[in-house]
Amino acid sequence: MIIGVPRETHRHEFRVGLNPFATRRLFQQKHTVLVESRAGEAAHFTDRNYQEAGGQIVYNPEEIYRRSDLVCRVGAISKDELQLLKPDAVVCAFHHLAVMPREHVERLMQLHATLIGYEVICDARGDLPVLLPTSEMAGQMAVHIAAHLLQKESGGRGILLGSVAGVPPPTVLILGAGTVGRAAARQALASGAHVIVLDADLGKLQGFHREFVGRAVTVMAEGERLHQYTAIADALIGAVLIPGARAPFLVTEAMVKAMKPGSVIIDVSIDQGGCVETSRPTTLDDPAFILHGVVHYCVGNMTASIPRTASRALASASLSYFEEIAGKGLEGALREDPGLAAGVYLYRGEMVNERVGAALNLTAKPLPQLLKGGR
Numbered sequence: 001m002i003i004g005v006p007r008e009t010h011r012h013e014f015r016v017g018l019n020p021f022a023t024r025r026l027f028q029q030k031h032t033v034l035v036e037s038r039a040g041e042a043a044h045f046t047d048r049n050y051q052e053a054g055g056q057i058v059y060n061p062e063e064i065y066r067r068s069d070l071v072c073r074v075g076a077i078s079k080d081e082l083q084l085l086k087p088d089a090v091v092c093a094f095h096h097l098a099v100m101p102r103e104h105v106e107r108l109m110q111l112h113a114t115l116i117g118y119e120v121i122c123d124a125r126g127d128l129p130v131l132l133p134t135s136e137m138a139g140q141m142a143v144h145i146a147a148h149l150l151q152k153e154s155g156g157r158g159i160l161l162g163s164v165a166g167v168p169p170p171t172v173l174i175l176g177a178g179t180v181g182r183a184a185a186r187q188a189l190a191s192g193a194h195v196i197v198l199d200a201d202l203g204k205l206q207g208f209h210r211e212f213v214g215r216a217v218t219v220m221a222e223g224e225r226l227h228q229y230t231a232i233a234d235a236l237i238g239a240v241l242i243p244g245a246r247a248p249f250l251v252t253e254a255m256v257k258a259m260k261p262g263s264v265i266i267d268v269s270i271d272q273g274g275c276v277e278t279s280r281p282t283t284l285d286d287p288a289f290i291l292h293g294v295v296h297y298c299v300g301n302m303t304a305s306i307p308r309t310a311s312r313a314l315a316s317a318s319l320s321y322f323e324e325i326a327g328k329g330l331e332g333a334l335r336e337d338p339g340l341a342a343g344v345y346l347y348r349g350e351m352v353n354e355r356v357g358a359a360l361n362l363t364a365k366p367l368p369q370l371l372k373g374g375r
Contacts, residue, residue, distance in 0.1 A: 027054025139183025163192025
């Protein structure tokens with residue numbers, strides 16, 4: 001199979017879809033790996049690194065998209081790249097299709113494209129193995145970023161996200177007890193902060209309580225409690241995830257207005273639309289804004305600022321799925337691996353993800369039916 005690795009074109013996207021190690025593994029299995037020149041440069045993977053791993057360097061994106069059977073990228077395909085995509089292409093990426101413009105999705109459907117989203121591939125336990133390392137990194141980063149934004153020169157309250165004798169610790173409120181929430185809680189507790197975690201799933205909160213031996217306060221999420229705890233938070237980390245679907249607005253504008261002046265919101269859910277009503281997407285060169293006296297950080301690709309670590313983690317988590325597709329063919333891999341099949345948004349131009357179909361008002365068809373040749 002011919003596998004293509006394009007250079008990312010989204011603003012401040014420094015990660016790359018495959019690293020040289022993964023390229024070598026695929027080359028050893030007799031697959032052809034095309035890598036666009038300088039695709040890994042920002043992550044300090046040189047063209048020579050890829051060549052030594054068996055990759056072939058090409059010098060324009062059109063060759064990647066026209067020749068490749070499988071495209072391995074990081075961010076969703078852009079409007080300009082759509083013009084290069086050949087019919088029946090297979091594209092793996094963080095697509096976040098639920099917040100993509102409908103006309104963009106319709107064009108992908110017209111091209112009979114197959115889109116596999118890293119964020120919805122699951123394993124036998126229902127976990128999200130490709131998303132997991134990115135979520136862990138984002139949770140850790142959220143606390144570091146909050147610590148910086150709480151400083152006076154960043155517009156914050158001028159407090160240390162840490163512990164000082166004789167001074168009450170800052171309060172970090174985490175919405176969501178999933179992977180991001182756990183990583184953020186671990187980092188915040190290590191810093192000496194007072195941590196409160198809200199989730200609607202009692203089982204997740206019980207697991208949280210056991211892991212942190214009661215050091216983090218766990219609370220069932222509902223409207224009145226959200227009002228109560230957002231008002232006392234020094235830093236709020238939004239870590240809400242409904243796989244494949246748009247994140248719900250849990251924190252209203254009224255709640256933001258009632259927060260302390262100079263407090264900080266890190267909306268990690270922004271790549272799925274955000275869980276705070278006042279959030280809007282920002283970029284790494286201008287990551288924060290102040291609204292109602294509250295500092296907002298809403299960068300959808302926050303781990304792009306650590307591209308070497310993030311690219312290596314993504315390649316490690318996704319490589320086995322690329323090997324399945326390349327070795328068994330797309331249909332064979334999807335039939336044999338239900339978790340990989342769960343990651344499919346579009347299959348040969350047909351919408352197969354019900355949540356995304358509902359979000360975009362598109363009819364979703366069952367993937368098993370299409371794999372059997374139905375239409």
